[in-house]
Structures are given as structure tokens and as C-alpha cells.
Amino acid sequence: MANGELGLQGIAKTFRVDGRLLPALDGIDLQVTPGEFITIVGASGCGKSTLLRIIAGLETDHAGAAVHDGKTIRGPSLARGLVFQEPRLFPWLTVEANVALGLENAGLSRDAKRAAVSEHIALVGLTGFENAYPRQLSGGMAQRAAIARGLVNRPGVLLLDEPFGALDAFTRTHLQEELQGIVAREGITAVLVTHDVDEAVYLGDRVVVMAPRPGRITRIVAVDEPRPRSRTAAALLHKREAVLAALDSGGRGRPEPRRLDAPDEPLRQPAAAIALQGAA
Template sequence: MTAAFLSLQRVHKSFALADGPLPVLQDINLNIRQGEFVSIVGGSGCGKSTLLRLLVGLEEASGGSLLLENEPIRGTDLARGIVFQDHRLYPWLTVEDNVLLALANAPLSKAQRHELVQEHLALVGLSGFAKAWPSQLSGGMSQRVAIARGLVNRPKVLLLDEPFGALDALTRAQLQDELARIWLAEGITTVLVTHDVDEAVLLGDRVVVMEPRPGRIRRVVEVNLPHPRRRDQLELVQLRQDILQDFSHSPNTALA
């Protein structure tokens, strides 16, 4: 896995304001290998969520190139699944119908769609909740449904935008472990945006450290430790402290 599977070259993004353009991302260069788990970490205002929106196709870059398997990323498609911090489940649909909705444009039979939905609910540990309503689920269970929905199309890349940011600490830790298990089982290329340095080093093969205004990559940290990992591993604690040093000069940086 040495070739670039997902490639960002000299990417920049600006938003048009009344008094002129506001630069949000500047000169982003990053190559991601197939099957790799990359964590992007940074404080508020560093553009990490904007970068994810460019990757999923919800925004267009102002310059540079974003390529998936050497093809330009233009708009959204089934090759890139996304999970947001807010699970965004439709309250009038059951769990299985919320996941099924992601297959609306898939060229599959009804039986094939049903099989895929059940398979992915089992993958996230929700086999017994197919007929449940979102109002009957905890926050952690709702995010499991969102992950199942993001994976059910078997995308080439799974993009995660602060998926556990609204959860309590215990549920967050449980879902981090679940995400690691799912990633190991599926082998899908995964990009996680987070402000939680512990989460970034626990899950990522590499941690992309960003700095703000405009957002740019400060450095990329290799996490050369086998999966699954333990939170109390000395190497992870040392990596966490090393990365936090990058933000020690900025008192307004919101990092966990």
C-alpha cells in the first residue's frame, strides 16, 4: 500500500465575503494510501471540517486538486461515505429504513438491499434494533446507525467529521473501540476529523496536525503501533504529549 489512493495537491479554499475573500485552507498536500486510517486533528478554525467537506464533495476547492484513484473529486457520490457529529437520522423512519435510505440509488434488488442493511446493522452491533425508532435509541446507538448508513454502500472512503464529539466520555470510548474493530474488519480507507488528540492517536495510522488561519498542515505524525491499541500504552501517551506541544503556544485552541 505505497501508492496514493486519495491525493490532495496544493489545495486551497477561500470563502467570498463582502470585504473580500477569506482564506480557510492553504497549500494542503496529503497522500493517503488505500486501507489507511488517517486522523486530522486541530483546534477550532483550522479548516479541518472544511477539508472533509471538500473530500466528500459538499464544497469545491478554490484551487489545487483532489483525486480518488486518479479521478477528480466532483460532487458527492457513493464512493465516499460520510458520518457527521449529528447522526441525522430521520425520526419517522425505523433504524433499518434509515440505513436503507442510503441504498436508494444503488442498482440492487429488494432482497439484496435488505441483506446489506442487516449485515451492516450486525457489523455495528444493532441486529436486534432494526425495527426500532430513533427516539428509542441512545446517542451512541444512533451514531452506530449513522456509521452503518455510511458503510452500507461499501464506499471506497469513509469520512468521519467529529462523529463522537457530542457523546459522553464512556460512550465515546466504547464507540472508538467499535470504530477500530469495524475498520480492522472492513479494511476501508478512513479519514477522521477530530479535536481530540487521544482519539486521533488511538485510531490513526497517521495523525495530520493542522494549524489555523488559514488552515494548513503543520506536520504529519506516524503512529507505528499495531491495532488494536490500548489507551494506556506508553507510546500513545508520549505521542499525545508530543502533539499537544504543537498547540501549547495558542491558549485559545480548543483541544481535548
């Protein structure tokens, strides 16, 4: 298993929209220690998803260096698991086969694969649904399967791009708790992008606050509260205020209010934001 140390130095990324250059990210520096849970919060269009895609290796055309365990990130790696906002399960494969996709290029024996798949299906609480097809799953179950696929390689780093954004409030709360437990138990590094301040504070060891135009880090709020955490702990409420204050001062405007239906309204966003969402 990889260590899960991440280093970002001077990351900058520019998108070309209608022939004009729009800075999406500028001067991003961040050190992530192994086993740390980082949450990145910011308004739509602040480049947080782009930053995650750079760490994942899906975007390689950027300035600055992204380093994972001492190696420059030049493309996707099985040492970094990725979970998207949508489950993105293959509809023609069962849950079991979808999770096994993560091991397609892992070079394990058939038996080792089977064991890893059933272990990770159990880890996300989907035992008994191995042979179900994605259309038979609820949104929360589908996202659990996606998390299992992201973890099945035992990556050093798990990257999550608004993984609970499309779920109802009850399922979201439940999965946040489970994710916290899984990440702690597996001892892996996690980077989670969200626009939900409560989620960022509840899950993060450090909350990275970003502001748009160009996307940059305005503040990093450390949350030292021991786990498992209580959502109503006074310390968390303080941190929440600090994050909200940072969002207010750093960005022009707060992030959109937390809501149950995930997709952002594209009409109210500048072109750059639409480009980012399209990329995400």
C-alpha cells in the same frame, strides 16, 4: 469495492464573510494510501471540517485537486461514506430504513439491499433495533446507525466529521474501539476529523495536525503502534506529546481542552471559525 486511495494537492479554499475574503485552507497536500486510518486534529477554525467536506465532494469550489482512486472529486460519491457529528437520521424512518437510504441509488436488487442493510446493522451492533425510530435511540445508538448508513455501500473511504464529539465519555470510548475494529475488518480507508488529541492518536495510523488562519498542515505524526491498541501504551503517550507540541508551535494556542459537551462556544471564535462551523 473501491481501493480507497486519496490524493490532495495544493487545496486552498477561501470564504467570503461580510464582503471580505477569509482564507480557510491553504496549500494542503496529503497522500492517503488504501486502508490507512488518517485522523485530522486542530483547533476550531483550522478548516479541518472544510477539508473533509472537500474530500466528500460537498464543497467543490476550491483551488487545487482532490483525487480519489485516480479520479478528481467533483461531487459526492457512493464510494465515499460520510458520517457527521450529529447522527442526522431521518426521524420518520426506522433504523432499518435509515440505513437503507445509503443504498437508495446503489442499483442493487431488493434482496441484496435487505441483506446489506441487516449485515451492517449487525456490524454496528444494532441487531434487534431495526424497527426502532431515531427518537427511541440513545445518542450512541443513533450514531451507530449513522455509521451503518455510511458503510452500507461498502465505500472505499469512510469520512467522519467529529463523529463522537457529542457523546458522553463512556460511549465515546466504546465507539472508538468499535470503529477501529470495523475499519480494520472492512479494510477501508478512514479519514476522521476531531479536536480530541487522545482520539486522534488512539485511532490514527497518521495524525495530521492542522493550524488556523489560514488552515494548513503543520505536522504529520505517524503512529506505528499495532492494533488493537491499548490507550495507555507508552508509545501512544509519546505520540500524544508530539501532537500537542505540534499544535502548540503551529497554531496560535492549543485546541480547546477535551470536554464532554461538544458544541464550541461561537463567541470566542473569529468570524471565519463561525463560518466554518456553520458550513460543517
